[in-house]
Amino acid sequence: MLEKLDMKKKLSKADYNAVMDELGERLGQVQRMAREAKKPIIIVFEGWRGARRSAIINTMMQQMDARGFDVYSTVRMSEEEHNQPFFTFFWQHLPALGNIAVYHRSWYYLKTANEVACKEGNASCCQFISYDHINTFEKMLTDDNYIILKYFLHLSNNQQKENIAKNAKTLGKAWRDVSPAIDESDKYEEYLERYEKMLEATDKVNAPWHLIAADDRRSAEIEIITSIVETVEKAVNTPVAAPAAVIRPNTKYDVLGKINATQELSKEDYKKELDKYQKRLKQLQIEMFKAQIPTVICFEGWDAAGKGGAIRRLTAALDPLGFSVHPVSAPNVVERQFHYLWRFWVHLPEPGNIAIFDRTWYGRVMVERIEGFAKDYEWQRAYDEIKDMELQWAEHGFAIAKFWLQIDSDEQLRRFNDRQNDPMKQWKITEEDWRNREKWDAYEEAVNEMLVRTDTSYAPWTVVEGNNKYFARLKVLKTIVDLFEKKLGK
């Protein structure tokens, strides 16, 4: 693709100034338009070393409001950030609605740098993100009305050498000294091939590459800013159309109907077993920490199914420095400014730690589906989005357990009434619980579909028979013990 570019373009300083005067004003304008329209914008600058990304970003900043305009660079990531699943850094720095995030070297450079470091024997771990994951990541965002603008700044080999030499003279570039980006100038052909492959694999209709002939900085700047202005203007002025209907599986699944939620376990047996598994878990937590394996444990289930109690029996066994519990309810006003998966990515466990989610991202295909908080095409595509997210974590080495705590409708009613009638427990039950109960059938359908479609080899669902709390708590503990042992190769 790159070889088709016209590298001879030139723009005089006078012509540049003449154009930039008006163009700069328009850039400021479209920023305000995007803010007004609550469109989040992602701008990616990739390309050769020496392509003067910083200068271009600087020119842009002169025209724009600093409010809601942020610049991030993967050359400045910390070691801890490098140790997280690939996209974590980018999730953490996603623009909120109406804001602009500029990535001075993005996921593309990060992938390349990881691969080069590995090839040269400088990497502790040689696991690479696939272009599929990159495409999925971008698709998920553009599906959610993010605008993604990707610029590849192309330099000829000669011009690159010239630029690098010039940069080195101006006292060195401090940031590049600390963590220098790859200098491709001596292996230009090799990298050209690599970049070509990257571009062809990720040039997609929803997030196409803008290939920029950057030997001449001035024409490159004009080209880039013009394209930003025109794309954003168009995007803001084009009404968002609902996507075409998706193909829905018309099988009715019935996972829950086959579960006998009532299982027997006496209190004495429970106490004995509980003690045994808690002790085992305590030890395994330490081993998981030493092996630096992160764990995600998800709890879903009917209201009053015993999620809280199961979590407490689990955490009772754990060192409080090594886990955190994230209770999930309706997104707050800040969380609503982002893609719905954002608030989970920012709470991933550090290496060796355990993140426990009390309700999860599966709300998208349950409550949001049933209450209409997500449009049909939104929750319908969520199965794919969620599976891709969990796959990324699994590929990064995460241990993942997902529990559905199952009770039958009669049992729920009994527990609701108990709560209602006991002054010490009344705080546990709300009008909303009763309202949700009326929608039992709709939830059952949604849960059945979820349990089938998101049950994967790397993140399987465990349905827990929950009418007997003792049995349920033990099954949760046992499942986690098994998972840890498997992960540790025991």
Place this chain on the structure above:
Amino acid sequence: MLEKLDMKKKLSKADYNAVMDELGERLGQVQRMAREAKKPIIIVFEGWRGARRSAIINTMMQQMDARGFDVYSTVRMSEEEHNQPFFTFFWQHLPALGNIAVYHRSWYYLKTANEVACKEGNASCCQFISYDHINTFEKMLTDDNYIILKYFLHLSNNQQKENIAKNAKTLGKAWRDVSPAIDESDKYEEYLERYEKMLEATDKVNAPWHLIAADDRRSAEIEIITSIVETVEKAVNTPVAAPAAVIRPNTKYDVLGKINATQELSKEDYKKELDKYQKRLKQLQIEMFKAQIPTVICFEGWDAAGKGGAIRRLTAALDPLGFSVHPVSAPNVVERQFHYLWRFWVHLPEPGNIAIFDRTWYGRVMVERIEGFAKDYEWQRAYDEIKDMELQWAEHGFAIAKFWLQIDSDEQLRRFNDRQNDPMKQWKITEEDWRNREKWDAYEEAVNEMLVRTDTSYAPWTVVEGNNKYFARLKVLKTIVDLFEKKLGK
């Protein structure tokens, strides 16, 4: 203080269980009460190694809702967190309104650990936080209705040795293996003296120490949880009284009245000088980065005084990877859940970086004072709080510049009218600007007091004559160039 404790206390398992049954329920209850009352609670566990902090925290967690209950530990801080100003980590992990944060080893341990590392030659930097700063930090929070509960878990030397040996046997404690806490058992007397000094220096009426005889874990747990329950119950049920009136300086200051906001500078001279200072600044940014000195630059001034333009001329000279601009407006719904200084602490610059604030924490003593968003006693104590914050940054090595952009009232009117009449500029002016303008005199009084009372050797105010934008922008650049050169010892 510690030697007065009764270390012989003992509680049988049966007695412990009998008490804990009811106490546990009450603990859950007071958590809900505190949430309801929007009281944030900070619980600090300090004391000897081996005092079984984790076990106590675990017992608490069994009774409490994970929602809004978080545990942090200074033994798990990353190197980057260690490189920030002392209290940054704690600000970042402050509980929101109604939430509980538990510090398993807090600022007290961090101070001790820093000092011990330094004494043993294991520290790269031997700067210590003073007990004064610790007391100020706690006072600022309790003034803002945070509840702070500080527990010192005291062990006899024998019991400590026994506990440590026992811990070591149970497969080692993973977290302690990675970054082991100080083992004081061989220098018990020396540490006893150190802890005594710490306790006596920081035992204050607003945040007293609870000294706990912890040789017997069961009685210690009961004592701690009882004290949490009783303190929170009392705090929630006691109406918050406004503090006694503060002594106000009755001098009327007149800094602004002595400023001649009109200074001459021609466009040609400006262009020449601008170019010179921008080039110098570009170079100095790199040197500041190499020296890893963080910078905070504050912009305050009248509406339309030219803050945005000055910031753009400044950032035009800077590498975008090395700075960020933080525009500050009314706190959002999340920010309102915290102490008013929280949102600034979480945006401090990393070592070598520049954080530019377009409006700042000084809003507390200007707009919040004038509009009544802060009560009298709140903004009146803010001078102290702000000075203490800036002093901490300065002691940590920060470069700090604070600008007040001054224009006179006629000039503001001219600029407002310009904006109103130019379709391209109308977005810059709002009804609120006009309303603020009507309160010019009240603002002038507040600004005068602020400029006098928060003008310090470590964070001085620069008043910038702003009627001529060229002059103002240059003065800002020059001041920053001077600051950087001074910091770099030039």
